[in-house]
Amino acid sequence: MLEVTPFGEGWVLEYEGRELPAAVPGCVHTDLLAAGVIPDPFLGRNETGAAWVGRREWTYTTELSAANGQERTDLVFDGLDTAAEITLDGRLLGRTRNMHRSYRFPVTGSAGRLAVRFASAYSEAEAVRDRLGERPAAYAEPYQYLRKMACSFGWDWGPTLVTAGIWRPVRLEHWSTARISRVRPLVTVHQGAGVVELRVEVERSDAAARLIVEARVGGQVARTRLTGSAGAVRLRVPDVRLWWPRGYGEQPLYDVELTLSSEEVPLDVWRRRVGFRTVELDRRPDAHGTGFTLVVNGERLFARGVNWIPDDVFPSRVTRERYRERLGQAAAANVDLVRVWGGGIYESEDFYDACDDLGLLVWQDFPFACAAYPEEQPLRGEVEAEARENVVRLMPHPSLVLWNGNNENLWGFRDWDWERRLAGESWGEGYYLGLLPRVVAELDPTRPYTAGSPWSGSWDRHPNDPAHGTHHSWEVWNREDYAAYRSEVPRFVAEFGWQAPPAYATLRRALPAEELAPDSPGMLHHQKADDGNGKLERGLARHFAVPAGDFDRWHYLTQVNQARAVAAGIEHWRAHWPVCAGTVVWQLNDCWPVTSWAAVDGDGREKPLYHELKRLYADRLLTLHVRSGKLVLAAVNQSADAWSGSVTLRRMTVDGQVLGGASMALEVAARAVTDLVVPPELRPDGPKEFLVADAWGGLRALHFPVPDREIPYVRPEFDVAMAPGAVTVTARTLVRDLLLQADRLDPAARADRGLVTLLPGERVTIGVTGWRTPDPSAARRALYCMEPDPMDRTEPA
CATH class of the missing domain: 2.60.40.10 (Immunoglobulins)
Incomplete structure (x- = not known):
């Protein structure tokens, strides 16, 4: 039987003649941070001082002993970031150049010093650029020349911390006779029965061995003999229970087990969970243009979505528990769709498992974002290999309902002067309209594919035409007020949003010694958007008297404005169902403490927008x-x-x-x-x-x-009462957009609601957890609401 030996212990990182303890999975930055070589790049302006890390080579080493009684031993890396050379006692095992793939190297009977040497991602990307020619992009960093998480190179919400390292688990696999190399599960529903067809591929060490595969699911069993190195087994599960998106039904999951045997001796086993459901994408033309409506189990959905970015700029730090927490926050906000954005990664199994359990639909971008990507080698072969691996890897998950070719690249070609600058050079169109749809159709025909977001479905129309397909609404925020959301009804709004700073306690942790102001040095460093503060100020001035010199009031009003902006869009577009069939807010989460569009900040604290989503996305x-x-x-x-x-x-x-x-x-x-x-x-x-x-x-x-x-607001008057775990506010006047900023009471404190408007005589009870020393006067100071003018908060009403 195949044996697996985890191989994450005993690694060291070579640095300046020293060997630093290395965490595997991990990355260079986290190892240097643990060793005290660099300060936390999330704090203050330390990010700038860590820029050198991405500009040099790094080597990880350990001792390997592959001795085992089986015929074969393979060294398996689930993820190497990114351009690496793997040697054993100086003997080359292989080279890699793709963060999004796994790698397997035969090491049967080997022992010695194992080294993984990572080239600088900059050096590798720049070498490719020099060979293939420069391509335009939204940012100056060379992320489009390397199959690596693009936002490692910085984004308008993220730091520039260009990583390297063994970022996913490593193991030794020992096997004899044969092993399962790939299983492709096609899961469908036909006339009330669930159908699972398992397409199996094996690797053999004994070409003459008689191989049998046996599959089990839902009490059903099927067996077949393999001829050669591939075959298929099909099972039918009668009266199957359907998997539904949250809010539409339950999420039953079925265990699938496939065993490979020879002469009744088990050799290997493959186990996954699957859910039975159908999914279609209705893109039929109609009187309003061209639709974009997800249909699950025959039910047409208005998708209540959020965009997902990597939850940490160092993805190896995102644990199964952290995925569960963050996605649980999404589900609690009545979200039913999460779009995995194309400047990040294919997430780990833990992410998709959580979505399966929570009933969160997953829209999965292929990792291409905001740049013209060369289609020549070596990139083209890497793109196809990564797409084939990840399509098959993610196929078992019923939550995955849509493959998307890219983020904003088709739009960029048309509107961002790429066409002129490219002058006929390749830029990725062949991936999005050729290679990727062919891979999905061949390997995963049970799911729809769309070429990009935004995409109107044809070059005969503007790629971001709101009447056709998916639309990104960024004139609002960048140039227009959020009232402009109400001027059109897109068929599906895949990106829109408004910025606000993170929670106060998050800012205090990230900028511990700074006197906070909108334009203080640390605040500006943790604002990555082009003219971000200018857009915040102009957006405020359209609605409020902008407070001068009162950071706390500015902080409150910018968070209110974010919630109001997103509400303006979602309320309008939901009111136009079924013409508009979905909204996907930019964005759910952050990867570090930053002023951004996120509803949940980089420390996991919910902004007022998060609580507003609960109302906006309620049934x-x-x-x-x-x-x-x-x-x-x-x-x-x-x-x-x-x-x-x-x-x-x-x-x-x-x-x-x-x-x-x-x-x-x-x-x-x-x-x-x-x-x-x-x-x-x-x-x-x-x-x-x-x-x-x-x-x-x-x-x-x-x-x-x-x-x-x-509005000539009256001075707000209200009474505050406390009980264990609760703050009750009773209004004596109109109290608009009352907010208890619980993290001002205690960094660990959380409130169970955000903005609430009370009419005279009304009351609200706000649940508070994590407040270690409750104090009525502190509760009153942490309450904010609309006022006639900026006021001294030392004497609240």
Whole structure:
């Protein structure tokens, strides 16, 4: 039987004539950090001082003894980052140049000094660029010339920390006669039965051996004899339970086991979990353009999505528990789709296992982002090899529902002056429209493929045409106010977002000695977007009186503005289902402490946006918006049950007077939207008035006809009471966008809700965990809300 020996212990990193202890999996930066050679690059401006690490060669060594009673021994690396030479006592085992692949080297009977020498990723990438010619990109770093995590080279939310190292596990595999080299599971549903077809490939040491494969799933068993080195076994599971996205049903998973034997002696075994479901991508043309609607088990979905970037710039530090925590945060925010963005990696099995369990659909980009990628060798062969390996590796996961060729490269070719600059040179089109769809069609025909995001489906249209396919909405934030979201209804919004700084405690940890200001040195260093602070300031000024010299107030308002911006988009687009069939917020997470578009910051703390997503992505949503000159209440019902009830409307003034009201019947079919026109006499008129719409279950929508800077807010007055694990606020006036910043109470503290608006006499109880020394005065100081002008927070209401 195949034996596996983990091989992560005993490695050292050579540095300046010393041997530093090395963690495998790991990388050079984390080893240098552990040894005290470099300070934490996440703190202050230490990132700059670590730039030298990516510019030199590094060597890992250990002692290898491959002695074992079996016929063969293989040394298997699940991931090497990136350009490496592997030697055993000076004998070359092989060279690698792709972070996204695994590698296997025969070492039967060998012993001696094993060395893995990594070239500088810069040197390797620059050598390829010199051979193939320069290609345009969104950033100056040479990430498109090397099959490596692009955001290692920095991004508009990430540090430039160019890694090297043995970043995924290493093992020795000992085997005799034959081993399973690849299993490709095709999982489908036919007439209520689950069908699993396992395409098996083996490697033999005995060409004459009689090999049998036996498969088991759902109580069913099938056997077949292998002729040569490949074969297939098919099983049918009657009355199968379907796997559903979260919110649509349960996520049953079935254990699949495939055993390779010779003369009834087991040689190797392959085990995975699968889920039975169907997935389609409806891209049919209609009266509105060309659709982009995911259909799972025949159910058409509005995708409630978030974009995912690597959760750490050093991915080897992301544990199974950390994946579970972060993806659990997504699920708790009513997210049902996670897009694995193309400037990162194919994530580990732990990521996809968690998505399988949580019912999170996965949209998987191939790793190409924001650059023209050469199609010549050596890159073309590496791209095909990595695509083939990872398509097969990820096939068992029912959560994976879509393969996407690239991020923004088709758009870049058309709009970012690439076509002129390339002058006919290759740039990746052959990958996205040729190689990758062929690989997916050959290996994984059970899932759809799309050439890119954004992509309108044809060069006859603009790649980012909102009426066709996927759309990225970046005029908002970069140039326009978020009110512009309401000017169009894209078919599927795959990227949009607004920045805000991280939680206060995250900033304090990252910038421990700094007097915080929007433009203080550390804050500027942890703002990577082009003119990021300028865009934050302009975005604030459209809605608020920008506080001068009051960092705490600025911090609160920028976080409110982020939540308001994303809400403006999602409310509008959900109200136009089924024309719009999904929103994917940029972004869920961060890879370090930074001002960014994330809902969960680099220390794992939730911003107000995170809690707002819970409301925006709930099955039922109320939203008020102006359409064709009329004020309309849209009732969005994404649940499987019809929604019957009533909605109460109140026209009010900011000082608490009720000017009028009405009750309207509400009837919304399952998976549908109903629009109700607000009676003209209830439409708020002028800066002092607003409209409140309330429905059963705590659903509420608010409509203020002017920006906050024009609203004559009264001074907020409220009472604060405390109980174990809870802070209760009772409003005596209008209290708009009340926020308890729990991390100001204790870095470990968390609140269970974000922004909430209270009318006079209303109360809210905020659950708080992790607060070690509760103090009513501290709770009051940590409460923020809209005020008539910037005020001294030392004497709150």
